[in-house]
Amino acid sequence: MIMNEKIKALEVQLTGVDGEDLGVVSTTAALALAKKLKVDLVCTSMMSSPPPCRLIRAGAAKQAAQQERKREQAPKLKELRFTPQIEDHDYETKKQQAERMLIAGDAVLLVVRIQGKEGPQAKALLERLVGDLKTVGNRKTAVQISGKQAAVQIDPLL
Known part of the structure; x- marks a missing residue:
């Protein structure tokens, strides 16, 4: 210019x-x-x-x-890690962190570490998070369970 x-x-x-x-x-x-x-x-x-x-x-x-x-810069990908047995207060804190990252224009990768048969519990946690973050971001990938973790990526709304 x-x-x-x-x-x-x-x-x-x-x-x-x-x-x-x-x-x-x-x-x-x-x-x-x-x-x-x-x-x-x-x-x-x-x-x-x-x-x-x-x-x-x-x-x-x-x-x-x-x-x-x-706008020209690609959004950064930031990762937030959870466990399936997360307490309500910790859940709210992590959700607020994710909201701040999405509002700032960064993509968020939500990862839940799983052990044994915690897969369905981890998937339910990620689905709940995605639902709670619908106002500030939209899901880029489906919930992917692989090995010892479950993950989903959320991109900011533009």
Whole structure:
């Protein structure tokens, strides 16, 4: 994203703060108008001639660029481990941790360590967790029981 004095084109296709078309204007006139209105002049693409530019309130362009970069990054996968005999208070604590991770934009892998014949109990625990986290995330994988653990992955809602 190219802003203000970094725009090197002689003329720009200018769009106003409220989205109104201001036509083709010289870059110096567009910069003067931006300073007068106390906004930023942002070039959206250098591929056309004249390049399209917008007047955006100060700081909004940087915020938009930061959110764009955040969306482009793949979500991190964070793991939470449980046992099938989890107490109610511990369950609530782990659930809140998972909610915070999902709200922050990270995927969560819920893993239950199992021994012996605890498979159905572990699956029930994971199904309960997935149901409780429906408001902040959706299930990516089904509950998978393999060897000594049961796992399910939950992705954040976008």
